[in-house]
Amino acid sequence: MTALYLLDLVLVPAILLAACTAVGTRDRFAAVVSFIVYGLLLAIAWVRLGAVDVALAEAAIGAGLTGVLLLGALARMGRRADEAAAAGPPGRTLRLGAAALGAAVAAGIAAAVLALPEPAPQLSGAVAEALPALGLGNPVTGVLLAFRGYDTLLEAVVLLLALLGIWSLAPDPAWGGLPGLRHRARPEGVLAWLGRLLPPVGIVVGLYVFWVGADRPGGAFQAGTILAAVWILAVMSALVEPPAVRSLALRLALVAGPALFLAVGFAGLGLAGAFLGYPAAAGWAKPLILLVEAGLTLSIAATLALLVAGTPERAAG
Amino acid sequence: MTDALLPALVLATSLLPALVIFLLPEPAWRLRTAVNLAGAAAKLALVVVMLAGVAGGATYELRLPLVPGLDLLLRVDALALLFVTLSAFLWLLTTIYAIAYLGDGPDQSRFFGFFSLCVAATTGIALSGSLITFFVFYELLTLSTWPLVVHRGDAGSLAAGRRYLGYTLGGSAALLLGILWLESASGPVEFTAHGRLVGLDAGLLRGCFLLMVGGLGVKAALVPLHAWLPAAMVAPAPVSALLHAVAVVKAGAFGITRVVLDVFGPGLVQELGLGLPLAVAASFTILYGSLRALAQSDIKRRLAFSTVSQVSYIALGLALAGPVAAVGGLVHLVHQGLMKITLFFCAGALAETLHAHRVEELDGAGRRMPLTMLAFSIAALGMIGVPPMAGFVSKWWLGMGALQAGQPWVLAVLAGSSLLNAAYFLPLLHRAWFLPPRDAEAPAVPMFRREGDWGLVLPPVITAAAALAAGLFAAFAFSPLGWARLIIARDYGL
């Protein structure tokens, strides 16, 4: 216990240090790298908090995909001098004001956190009580797919909507075409080697994470992220081309998850008497939940991959 | 059922034509004219029905609750009828006149649509039975008049429109504040329940009175809130008639009447010491308007300042707070309308036919347009107060009322104003009848053909005759004077 507590005392300053570097350093590249490090440290913190599901999500999405997005954008904007650099470091007044604001807000939140009541009001009991009826072992999956399934449905739509937003920024002539720039990798390079080696492994890991999600940490979002990462790697190593935006198969893959979720939700109106409900009869809930999760995994993987690929910029070949 | 239906119908006779006309395509001249005239005639007929009914003791009431405490309430009482009769009658004539005046000009659907809307608003003002209803229609009037003022769309009209809106919307804000302040203390105010305000804080009541009369004073053109009115004379002549005689200025004066007689009651107004200041303000406006009129060489501007002066007789009569003076004020609401509309009709016809815009261009007009100038002369003499014209009747009752109320100084105001009236009207008549035309080569056309379109001639002749009749037959029960005496008798409980 003491050793673990010691870990906390090291981890928290490290996280704060990484955050400060990400905000404070003059070098943008260093800032993004610090952010990725920060994300990985944070994932450890989540494990420490007993939230392995969240740790997976933070590592894969918060640190991984967000980092890739920022790095990619930074690369395309170039590191040459621009007006942000020309403006020089922010003025003293601004910095002092911002620091005061940040400190005040942080202090307020800290006070509020310290004042939270003991014992903590919580729902873990209620979740544990209701979980067996669904046939699930992982309470987080239960919350995501059943108790607060409505949130998850909206969230899946949010993800898709972000992709539509990115697509809407395409130049008109490139509409329907391939997203992102063409990637070139030397066939004998490390990237190409990795690109050939990792996908089979990644796909297996992804499917595993999806499958265990019902009972142990994991689930659609984590699995989808891993699958997306595999695909991104394959694209970056120029092994595959991203699909054209006008492809019907792609579009079906994108909407399959949320659409399936909605359909099961509507079915719930008849079968369970409530929208997004699962039938009370034993053994019905889990297959339905797995079905929804499977659809979501597919859609999330496709959506995340295309989010990273960016706007369509090339006409389809 | 008919009791609620009739006010709605009276309102509908101008509201529906407005909506129909908006939808008509520009070239549908015949249809538009037909709708216009049918609406005007129907309204007049309905008003006559109501006149008979109210004289027989009937009441008409229509209540439409919006939110609790905000009812749209139309109620026909004697005062409402006085105003609605005047506007219905004058609207019919103004419509005929406007159709002739605008001929085949542009944007007619817009013009006549808003024209009808304007009259709908005036009808609503006349029939409104509560302060908030009054305000609703009062604002509708402001807004529907604006497109008419800027109808020509040139820089001058647009500037006049801006000034008109600036003044009237500012006035409305004051009026609204006054109404709401009063109602927040007393609850909704209807025009029937006297005594509702008794016991409220005197300071609050004075403040509300000031805000309300100040707000209404903008439309009633009380100095110094009058400057929009002379500016607005750039509008086409039928619009001037509407502004000065049928609707806008009258709405302000009518509002002051309602506030004094039916919201506060003459007794409370005196008790609060508000009558004398209002009388002084009105007297000042009367003299100031006349003096300014004297200095104008543009005919329409001269008439406009004359309106500033004449409308304040109404406020003066009510401010004096005796029943006799109040009769004088009320009856002037009608008399001034009849006379001033005649003058504007004639001025418009003179401008159209002879291109006479300035005083000196009237030389010899009497020979070239005798009917028009005859009507003009009758109205002008009436304004001066020559017996037995309508204006004389008003001034007589006002003077008697001033004596009765113990305010003899008002006689001096009346006398001075009459002298000034004579000073700015008589030279016009002199030029028209006794001087030769300026341009010698006046076209040799037979007498009555020279008058121009009959639609421009008939209306002023009718209104002049009416003004004359209102004076001559003042003693009859159905004359404006008889009606005003009935109203005052009811209001003062005589």
Place this chain on the structure above:
Amino acid sequence: MADGLADGPWAELLVALPLAGMLLALPLGGRQAHRLALLVLAAGPVLALLLAAQLWQGGVVGVALGGFAAPLGIALRADGLSVLMLLTTAVVLCATGLAARAGFAPRPGQGETRAGLLFWPLLLALWGALNAVFLGNDLFNLYVALELLTLAAVPLVCIEGKPEAVAAALRYLLFALLGSVLYLLGAALLYGAHGTLDITLLAARLQPGPATWMAGALMTAGLLAKTALYPLHLWLPPAHAAAPAAASAVLSALVVKASFFILLRLWFDVMPALAGLGGATLLGGLGTAAILAGSLLALRQERLKLAIAYSTMAQLGYLFLMFPLAGGGTEAQPWSAGAWTGGVLHAVSHALAKAAMFLVAGLVLQAAGHDRIRALQGLGRAMPVAVFAFGLAGLSLMGLPPSGGFVAKWLLLTAALASGQWWWAVPMLAGGLLAAGYVFRLLNPALSAGEGQGWRPVRRRWQAIPLALALLSVALGLAPLLPYLLLGLGRSPAAEEGLG
């Protein structure tokens, strides 16, 4: 009405149907997306009316989604306020959808285009998000709904691809994200303190304390940034002006109202007792500043859409006068909850009027190719119906009768005077006069006589769409009794008794 109709899943459908439409539109493709979208949009008013009937017959509608009751599950809740907002949303979106065909329906013989496809799913998602907000009874779910709203709204701003629109969209996104993350932080603290985020349960369990205070402050600040209350308004005018007119209409009319709606829920339903006089006065003061600053800025604009956008900033200010004025009636008043009702009616009538104005601006752009106010001579002749619609909508903004805006302002003003807080009446009246200033400044050149050069003709049926909206905003002033009674259903007691 049959029982089946009264008990139908209308609330769930109002969220699910737009999302289903959005999902379906994508594989369907750009040639058909607009048809599908219009079909789905047309169902909106029907569903909202059915829900209204359900509310009318059986009182507040509560739905435990999935059959899991709060606090474990998420509840939808429809009271009078929700239903009125849902109705308004359905109507405005129907009109906007019809008007948007001009810009985003495919032309004959043309293949799928970017904007021609994406506009429609984005619009449907926006509608779904709005419905989710108006029905949501769970503070975290409302966060997701708000994000859904933002991610649908931001791409709509720059869907035409103009550079200034991209910058405006980015600024909008950053403001909105900051707002929602602050909101989420507040939600976290509330959960920590009370173990639930269900509004009804929270209201019952609420304990004052540092966590609750901080949560309230953070959530309020976040929602203010999203509602663009002065001085957090900087993102609004460029975004609403740069967006295509159909999108501007929805953004100005509805999207900013969504975060305001949550603010109402927060202050009046969740923590009325904690909202002290100071906080309410602060909101009222900021609202006053918004009214004055927004109106003055609107007066100075050279371009029609910017002027309308600044007017939105000003009109949003009125909504915040509800907070200090709530309650405070006297015995002379025959109604209750005057200020609250007035504020809500203002939100609704502004939604209708502002949507009409932006749609007119869209027609102007279509006909003239620009929207410079000075160069709009002859507009009155080129499209009289649209100009008339603009004027009618202006009535509501000025708060002049007959219009919904008038009734709203009347209620607010009376509440101010009756409770002795006359100082709130001053900005309201001044704002009305300033609004008259900018509305007539826009109408003035339109009515001036010069013939506009090269106006492309606009058919009357396109002009009829904004006219219908403007007429509705006027009609709201002639028949507000129905909305008033509707709003009384499930109304928070704080609306009648005041905050604090």
Place this chain on the structure above:
Amino acid sequence: MTSAATLYGLAGAALVGIGLYGLAVQAHVLRKILAFNLIGSGVFLVFGAVAGRGGGAGGGDPVPQAMVITGIVVALSATALAVALALRLFRETGRVTLPPDPPAGARDG
């Protein structure tokens, strides 16, 4: 457990402060987006603290954990859109910062 959870909650509070500072001070759009992500993860940590305090069988209250997962996905969606907008802005105008606040009386543009 509880004290550790509170520690991470305090860290979350500090992260929000750091992120706010970055958002205000940094002009480069990507760095603003990065700062926003810092604030976001700080908020998630506060949620985590709330969940961790809840104890529970496996590891704390699963409801806030699920909310955090939802939040992470939503934050990624927003980040992706913001990055795409920033790239588009850069491509159109060559700028990597937001243009200064629109002047009050913006002229024709």
